[in-house]
Amino acid sequence: MIISENTRLTERQKSRVLASIEDRGFTCESCHSGDFRVSEALHMGFLFLDEEHGTYMVALTCKNPDCATPRTGIRLRHSEFLWDE
DSSP states (O other), X not given: OOOOSEEOOOHHHHHHHHHHHHHHTOOXXXXXXXOEEEEEEEEHHHHXXXXXXXXXXXXXXXXXXXXXXXXXXXXXXXXXXXXXX
């Protein structure tokens, strides 16, 4: 199975990521905001042998315009946000 480096997410998948962020109480490390813009996902098992297959790093950008370091990510399993509609 060939896996591309980045996976573009649909709006529904992005909504699932945002729901996971809220469920986990995930906040920006810099400004502690919980408001993020979701971008693409990177399959971690594809790049790192110590990661489980099906683990992704989802790129996030803090929406706080005053945030000193707005770029971060959250590690999620395929089953948490990428299932078929």
